[in-house]
Amino acid sequence: MEFTVQQIADVVGGLVEGDATRRVASLAKIDEAQAGALAFLSNPKYEPFLYNSQATAVMVSPDLVLRQPVAATLVRVADPYSAFTKLLEFYAQATRMGKRGVEEPAYLAATATVGPGHYRGAFSYIGENCRLGPNVLVFPHAYIGDRVTIGEGSVIHAGAKIYADTVIGRFCVIKAGAVVGTDGFGFAPQADGSYQPIPQIGHVVLEDYVSIGANAAVDCATMGTTRVGEGTKIDNLVQIGHNVEIGRHTVIAGQTGISGSAKIGSFCIIGGQVGMVGHITVADRTTVAAQSGVQKAVRTEGQVLQGHPAFNLRDSQRARAVYRNLPEILHRVERLEKAANAPEKP
């Protein structure tokens, strides 16, 4: 899609300075923009890029005083960053998220209901007694098992699998290949050393504005509920065990694993490749550095943890610094021992 700079200016309520008939087809950062792109300048630190930018057009503040000539057409707009964000959303909507209607063949069980404004991609599957709110997008190959409810405006991406009885709130995003609500890893050890599967009959609840990453897995509860709180964002390839409860607006980065029955607080930030043992409670506003292993309850809010096992960041960094020098420290101990054992000088 191409637009003239004038069209862009009209959308964001800006004033054109330069050739308003030039055409832009993409959005880019000012330090990366090529010909045909629209960029923005908000942070004064980036002003030098303005004078060398290849961008066809740049949105700038009304107050900006040019110190050199600029090749790009300018669009003067009160808040260039917000204006750019608005265009980003418009662009994403127009190119990727604007799907509506049904592509056949798509499977919709007779007892399921879908709200207005929906998209059901080819080969999507919606099981018995599902209830989908308005403007829900179900991409191709998405699987939605029986009795699932999905709130307004949520998006189920290609090949995501939502198992029976899952409850998904409003404006959630389930990315491609994510699996929500499969059986947890629960087995009863038998006398002969084998394992008997424990039937898993619970479900998963994702509250509003939750995001689940590509190829992530969220297990259903053995009984009861695995719950992800409002606004919590879970990245790709994360594993959430059965009966886990996560609070609101917590962020969990890629490839992290939360073991069964752990309770993670709200406003936490969990780095990538972190592991958490089961049945622990982690207080609100806890931060865990990437690749750490949390093995005990975290009771005090607002801590920053690191390491295997994780302890507070400052102590962890000091221990890491000494660790690197262990061979030298050993050498110093050996020298001390030699001196101590040396025969007294006469």
Next chain:
Amino acid sequence: MEFTVQQIADVVGGLVEGDATRRVASLAKIDEAQAGALAFLSNPKYEPFLYNSQATAVMVSPDLVLRQPVAATLVRVADPYSAFTKLLEFYAQATRMGKRGVEEPAYLAATATVGPGHYRGAFSYIGENCRLGPNVLVFPHAYIGDRVTIGEGSVIHAGAKIYADTVIGRFCVIKAGAVVGTDGFGFAPQADGSYQPIPQIGHVVLEDYVSIGANAAVDCATMGTTRVGEGTKIDNLVQIGHNVEIGRHTVIAGQTGISGSAKIGSFCIIGGQVGMVGHITVADRTTVAAQSGVQKAVRTEGQVLQGHPAFNLRDSQRARAVYRNLPEILHRVERLEKAANAPEKP
């Protein structure tokens, strides 16, 4: 589904004490049960919950002597825990695993055969010369490549991908999104630094009662067989490399990776996010703590390992304890050095 307490009692062979006409619709733990739920009391430690429980009905032992009045209807039954487990299985079967028949469109190659009692969900795919035993469930979007055999009662969940020539035993469970039998990661380095793929023509054998987790990946052998032994349970997002062999009744927790040609014994317990290098042998009954890295063969049975690289748990825990205090130990070494270098007191 709703049942009267009397119906439940008839199923488990119990005696009702209280209002047998009350209706239950779910199963729950006694300390979490709400109205409408059926719970059980087996461990005497939980008896206090009985007197405050919101449960509509509770299964208890015939011997239990009540010490306070109980609001719930009681079902007296010889082994309340076993009775509850039976109901769990019945419930799981009725609500999720009771699918039978074919939902169209489903793809079945002309040369494939499926046993009686099967389920083939919409958009499921079964390739040429496949042989599926009785009561095999193939959920929507499952892909079963050519010449795959699957034994009685196995379940292939939504979007699982089983590649050509895989052999799956009886009563296996392949969870949603799991990939079994794709090409291993085998490349021959070339003189110019590039890599040539080595054709992978082997396959995967899963023996009876194997479980493969959601979005896990089990690679086929370069030649020969990648084998997972009877009863072994593999959790979500686990990676099993080409030509790996795993024994019987071993448990591997989420996000662990086993590199190519490793041989893992029987009755092992491997924690989550563990890494194992290729071409090593790990003895029977080995336990590996979460997030460990196993870099060498484990020849003695029954060891417990931890750390990077993994060594025995007791030594690892002692090293970890000292690690935390490294800065203080360094300080003590410095003090000793200062003292050693100090001029002798007169």
Next chain:
Amino acid sequence: MEFTVQQIADVVGGLVEGDATRRVASLAKIDEAQAGALAFLSNPKYEPFLYNSQATAVMVSPDLVLRQPVAATLVRVADPYSAFTKLLEFYAQATRMGKRGVEEPAYLAATATVGPGHYRGAFSYIGENCRLGPNVLVFPHAYIGDRVTIGEGSVIHAGAKIYADTVIGRFCVIKAGAVVGTDGFGFAPQADGSYQPIPQIGHVVLEDYVSIGANAAVDCATMGTTRVGEGTKIDNLVQIGHNVEIGRHTVIAGQTGISGSAKIGSFCIIGGQVGMVGHITVADRTTVAAQSGVQKAVRTEGQVLQGHPAFNLRDSQRARAVYRNLPEILHRVERLEKAANAPEKP
């Protein structure tokens, strides 16, 4: 498929020594071959296996002088290893990769074009304005979003998901369940502690001969391009963040995670379960040991790194060796302290 030894000899240009009418049905290593298999002998170290092999036929060098009688039929061929590789490729092609044509139902948008020699499996999806070159194989349940281009000879395996605007070069392999081009994990923190998704409008470019593993995830750029260079091989369950750039002929093993905007050089070897923080640059020919955490830029080419945080292999191995003995070192420090504080002997 069965062939006579004579037919094999004709394909590889060899001379039969023994019964040319015997039939082989599989390929195997000489130390693992069973009856019905064809093996090869290239490395003289393996010659002893020749005399005990169960193989029906073995390809050997014209120069080989037998020191014992051999049960197998021999095929004398100039380069037995190359001949065997040729047969491996032929076998893989014949059994798994020889699919052509369309299995219905398959979805092809009206505006999409596919080249000659293609395979489109049942339930495959190809969106609007896609451009697929000749001999592209699209397996069942593969999802290819709008405006994707795929070069000659590339293979999109079962259930792989390629999001809108992705560019895939020639002879790439996208394995089952891989997700290429979904939104990156980008959120703007709000004043109330919640997160606003940042629209992701960039895309992914995979250059020629790239391989992406099963259930791996490659995020699209926020703006601009996430790029994987020519010949780079990425294993199963790897996570590649938004705006990452990876050079040519780099190998990344299973379950590794590369955070957003990292720039990895060419000819690197990254082990399994490695984590890399975002926005760093890693020089060409860097090797990173499995389970390491790379937290800083790597500016010098050709280094080998290990540990959390990663530093050079030799220092890391020395620190690891001392780490194991930390309890003993602490004990030695305590002894030194005791000695230092002891009253002087009279």
